[in-house]
Amino acid sequence: xxxxxxxxxxxxxxxxxxxxxxxxxxxxxxxxxxxxxxxxxxxxxxxxxxxxxxxxxxxxxxxxxxxxxxxxxxx
Amino acid sequence: xxxxxxxxxxxxxxxxxxxxxxxxxxxxxxxxxxxxxxxxxxxxxxxxxxxxxxxxxxxxxxxxxxxxxxxxxxxxxxxxxxxxxxxxxxxxxxxxxxxxxxxxxxxxxxxxxxxxxxxxxxxxxxxxxxxxxxxxxxxxxxxxxxxxxxxxxxxxxxxxxxxxxxxxxxxxxxxxxxxxxxxxxxxxxxxxxxxxxxxxxxxxxxxxxxxxxxxxxxxxxxxxxxxxxxxxxxxxxxxxxxxxxxxxxxxxxxxxxxxxxxxxxxxxxxxxxxxxxxxxxxxxxxxxxxxxxxxxxxxxxxxxxxxxxxxxxxxxxxxxxxxxxxxxxxxxxxxxxxxxxxxxxxxxxxxxxxxxxxxxxxxxxxxxxxxxxxxxxxxxxxxxxxxxxxxxxxxxxxxxxxxxxxxxxxxxxxxxxxxxxxxxxxxxxxxxxxxxxxxxxxxxxxxxxxxxxxxxxxxxxxxxxxxxxxxxxxx
Numbered sequence: 001x002x003x004x005x006x007x008x009x010x011x012x013x014x015x016x017x018x019x020x021x022x023x024x025x026x027x028x029x030x031x032x033x034x035x036x037x038x039x040x041x042x043x044x045x046x047x048x049x050x051x052x053x054x055x056x057x058x059x060x061x062x063x064x065x066x067x068x069x070x071x072x073x074x075x
Numbered sequence: 076x077x078x079x080x081x082x083x084x085x086x087x088x089x090x091x092x093x094x095x096x097x098x099x100x101x102x103x104x105x106x107x108x109x110x111x112x113x114x115x116x117x118x119x120x121x122x123x124x125x126x127x128x129x130x131x132x133x134x135x136x137x138x139x140x141x142x143x144x145x146x147x148x149x150x151x152x153x154x155x156x157x158x159x160x161x162x163x164x165x166x167x168x169x170x171x172x173x174x175x176x177x178x179x180x181x182x183x184x185x186x187x188x189x190x191x192x193x194x195x196x197x198x199x200x201x202x203x204x205x206x207x208x209x210x211x212x213x214x215x216x217x218x219x220x221x222x223x224x225x226x227x228x229x230x231x232x233x234x235x236x237x238x239x240x241x242x243x244x245x246x247x248x249x250x251x252x253x254x255x256x257x258x259x260x261x262x263x264x265x266x267x268x269x270x271x272x273x274x275x276x277x278x279x280x281x282x283x284x285x286x287x288x289x290x291x292x293x294x295x296x297x298x299x300x301x302x303x304x305x306x307x308x309x310x311x312x313x314x315x316x317x318x319x320x321x322x323x324x325x326x327x328x329x330x331x332x333x334x335x336x337x338x339x340x341x342x343x344x345x346x347x348x349x350x351x352x353x354x355x356x357x358x359x360x361x362x363x364x365x366x367x368x369x370x371x372x373x374x375x376x377x378x379x380x381x382x383x384x385x386x387x388x389x390x391x392x393x394x395x396x397x398x399x400x401x402x403x404x405x406x407x408x409x410x411x412x413x414x415x416x417x418x419x420x421x422x423x424x425x426x427x428x429x430x431x432x433x434x435x436x437x438x439x440x441x442x443x444x445x446x447x448x449x450x451x452x453x454x455x456x457x458x459x460x461x462x463x464x465x466x467x468x469x470x471x472x473x474x475x476x477x478x479x480x481x482x483x484x485x486x487x488x489x490x491x492x493x494x495x496x497x498x499x500x501x502x503x504x505x506x507x508x509x510x511x512x513x514x515x516x517x518x519x520x521x522x523x524x525x526x527x528x529x530x531x532x533x534x535x536x537x538x539x540x541x542x543x544x545x546x547x548x549x550x
Contacts, residue, residue: 007109007440008449017113024119025112026347029199031440032107039198039208039506048499052214055492059221062488062531066481069538 007031114444115345118269122350141353142360143272144195144340147424148188148333149181149361150279153368154229154421155236156482157327158285158414161369162394164320165376170295172309173324173373174302180328181366183526185359186519187494190501190512191334192354195341197510202338204435206496209503218496219436223460225482225489226332226429230464232482233422238468240415243395243408252465259423259461263454268343268443279420282368284413289371291402292378299374313544318537319484322530326483327369329527331493332428339431343442348510375402375410422461430457484534490527494520 010017027033044052118140125137164173191202198205203222207215234252241251265271301307311317337358346354376394378401395414399407427443430453434441439452447454498520501512512520537544 007107007111009107010110010113013108013113017116018108020116020120021108021112024116024123025345026199029112029115029345029347030106031109031111034200039200039205041211042209042503042505044210051495052492055495056217058528058531059488059492062535063485065535065538066484066488070481072538 007035110446110449111440111442111444114267114269115343119345126349138353138356141346141350142357143276143344144337144346145188145192145354145357145359146361146364147272147275147279147340147420148337149184149358149365150282150368151336151421151424152184152328152330152333153282153365153417154233154327154425155239155414155418156229156232156323156479157369158236158372158417159394159479160320160323160327160483161372162376164324165373166379166394166397167316167320168310169377169380170298170374171302172306173320174299174370175304175306176321177324177328177369177373178303178366180325181362181369183325183523184328184333184365185362186516186523187329187497188333188337188358188362189355190497190516190520191338192341192346192358193351193507193510193512194497194501195338196346196348196351196354197507199342199345199347200338201342201431201435201441202335202497202500203432205338205500205506207436209500209506210496214496215436218493219432221489221493222331222335222432223429225330225485226425227460227464228482228485229330229332229425230422230461231467232479233418233425234465234468235479236414236418237422239393240411240413240418243411249469252468255419255422256461256465258419259426260458262423263443263457266444266446268340271443272340272344275420275423278416278423280364281416282413282420283364283371284409284416285368285371285375288398288402288406288410288413289374291406292375292398294374294377315537315541315544318530318534318544322487322534323483325527325530326486328365329490329523330483330486331489332425334493334497335432336424336428339428339435339441343431343444351510372413378402422464426457426461429460430454487527487534488531491524491531494524494527498524 013021021030028037122137122140125133125140161177164177194202194205200208203215203219206218234255237255238248238251241254242248246254262271262274265274309317341354376398379394379397382401395407395410398410402410431441433439433456434450434453437452440450441453442450445453498512498517501507502517504511533544
């Protein structure tokens with residue numbers, strides 16, 4: 001089961017505070033709503049998956065280049 | 076009169092309709108009111124009341140109430156390594172190609188950060204949370220680990236800047252670093268997003284201290300104007316050093332932590348779709364102020380270029396010492412203070428972005444409105460990361476110069492994968508509805524990605540095959 005946020009309820013809520021929360025905040029701004037309703041997961045297409053991995057490989061390769069540059073710099 | 080802490084959901088229609096299209100709440104769900112909700116509601120009440128009034132003054136007040144995340148993220152990114160990059164650029168290349176280039180990098184930052192404004196206001200969720208929810212835990216944790224590693228390295232450089240800036244005034248490294256940690260902790264003690272934001276904003280504006288320093292050097296404004304139009308000169312042409320500074324200057328304006336911070340701050344501040352216009356103004360204003368500070372830093376160190384002084388071995392506030400003959404003791408002191416401020420504000424904003432991302436992915440409470448007891452994990456991540464980075468700076472013999480060099484370059488390299496997530500989220504009709512990116516925004520975003528990847532590849536070529544760089548540069 002997916003872990004939820006565990007925000008604690010306010011100890012006491014005055015009528016004014018309750019009114020403020022209900023009128024000033026949009027429903028999905030409430031923490032309890034965020035805790036219980038997550039954006040549904042979307043399926044990645046093959047092209048998107050390839051792009052994700054290609055950029056990941058690019059990052060790993062380029063970090064290797066940075067490490068190489070530092071190594072040569074130190075030498 | 077006090078009510079119970081759990082209340083039934085009010086009748087439909089008594090509260091504004093949700094922006095999030097997938098917000099399918101059941102009618103019998105209970106609404107639990109938290110401390111965070113109450114604080115945010117009070118902030119929003121002030122915004123609503125001000126918006127209802129007409130006239131110039133209420134508009135000005137509305138602007139005051141809604142600005143913050145954009146200015147903070149832009150001035151926060153004018154951090155220790157960024158100011159060092161600008162200073163090194165001015166000292167090495169003088170007034171020329173890099174003047175318009177720095178303006179371009181901030182324009183790029185505006186394009187990218189505007190997307191986070193829309194995303195945060197439309198979904199009320201942080202960037203890490205959306206990646207986690209929409210693309211699954213694998214990519215969610217992956218992007219968070221990327222962020223954490225990058226942020227930790229950057230934080231180390233912020234403490235290097237703090238140490239160096241205060242070192243100019245003879246403050247011992249341990250005293251400087253511990254003092255900075257205390258300032259960071261005191262800012263958190265407000266337990267209120269609004270108060271925290273105003274304190275950090277006041278500190279961030281001090282980034283403009285580089286402007287009077289630049290004026291003290293009496294810049295050649297004609298040359299600045301010519302450089303802005305012609306993008307010239309570029310002394311030495313396209314060399315390995317040019318590419319490194321090019322990348323460092325891009326990394327000084329466009330980095331992954333900015334995406335995570337601004338979106339989470341917008342959600343924490345409680346901005347809605349009605350506030351997007353002000354969010355954009357906030358971002359552009361922040362970029363304008365940051366550009367002014369960045370260009371001023373570059374202009375301030377041009378006397379070193381003019382007098383053929385090598386800047387190769389300068390670190391942070393050593394620039395201040397080198398500049399002292401040209402701008403006097405007070406000018407140099409201001410420069411060193413600016414370096415300290417850049418490190419201090421960035422240390423706060425960057426560690427906050429890590430704490431937001433951790434809370435969003437680990438499903439822990441994450442808000443600056445939380446009391447310490449309720450937001451324990453949020454505050455602990457923030458403080459532990461800052462303490463670890465500060466501790467590293469105090470270890471004797473650590474190659475700090477290389478860490479500084481590394482940070483901005485890694486930021487640029489890590490940006491394309493981070494931008495892909497942002498691009499996909501901001502074009503996701505299911506969460507954005509009508510607020511998906513228009514064509515022009517997508518074209519600009521794609522331009523930024525191509526430029527970043529191109530700069531990264533150019534850097535790769537400059538390291539692996541320096542001779543090929545001469546061919547690329549036409550020399």
